[in-house]
Amino acid sequence: MPSLKDLRNRIASVKATQKITKAMQMVAAAKLRRAQSAAEAARPYAERMAVVLGNLASGITVGPETPRLLAGTGSDRVHLLIVCTAERGLCGAFNSSIARLARDHANRLLAEGKTVKIICVGKKGYDILRRQFAEQIIELVDLRSVRQLGFEQGDMIAQKVLSRFDAGEFDVATLFYSRFRSVIAQIPTAQQIIPAQIEATGTSSDAVYDYEPDEGEILTTLLPRNLTVQIFRALLENAASEQGARMSAMDNATRNAGEMIKKQTMTYNRSRQAMITKELIEIISGAEAL
């Protein structure tokens, strides 16, 4: 039976923890708003890009001259997984669910006898994945020093991926991130980015397009840019998801702490009452004995 002092201390420490989780929740809520509006602001660009690319790609037939970013290298032996996670923990199952998706994917590929290479964006994913895939991880991109995600970061990662692709280091690239649906729902997603997956737009116009410079050249400048946009978008979605996940995780923690305080206070009051009763009985029985 813990003493009254022990109980008091325990309640005080849970209260302190609750204050921290409450503060973290509020910070996450503020950051979430910013991250969410950034993610929403970036959406039109990515959508227009997809439309333009769809128009362009539906007009050409895949041939030997088609850029390899669109047509692929013709084999699918080496897979590159780009795993985007957060730099910080304490955000529920956010990091582990992305890592789990990537791990399942990697295991399946390995079982099929394919070679797997992994680029980790964000430290947490790296921490989880390196236990199993220490040899497969070829690079860790650290974004901890980045305060405000910009297009430059997406570009930086895309350049790394592109230079490896040009060097023939892999055939297929898949991007892992968490899509932001709402504060309580973030969906871990795998998206193939090389070769580019283009939804053919049904609305491709019959009008004859003029291309300046020619079609192929536009496509070659467009495809790397599309890659950058996709990665940038993944980063933004991830940032919003992270804050959302942290917010709900911290909300839960705050609530749990509240429950714990309630229970502890109850025990504390009970044992205090018991002490008083015991003392009274002692006094009364002492007086009766006289």
Added chain:
Amino acid sequence: MATFTFELVSPERVLFSGDVDAVVLPATEGDMTVLAGHSPVMTTLKTGFLVVTSTPGNGRRVLVRGGFADVNQNGLTVLAERALPEEELTQDILDQEILTAEMHYDATNEPAAKHAAESAIAQLREAKAALNF
């Protein structure tokens, strides 16, 4: 004057969306003006000023770097890799842009890319002069 729908989108945000009279684009193969009813065309952009005219004789200038423009029956869409409205330009930003362009120039050996970077630098210097910095 007939108007058409114009959208200027950068990765971070939508900068302009609405009906305009004319837009001058810094296309890679020379500046071009898009008016209502322009035939469908797709072109890449170089560094330079894009001029939006929504009321006659009144132009709004936006510095764009890289990207492309898509003209179709629905209007004009410009996807710029970086877009800065004239009001937001400062000397620091321009100097930074010039520095980036110069780095691109030094980093590449391809004649085409070299030429592109060179003209970007020239454009930026011109912009700097035009804005009296």
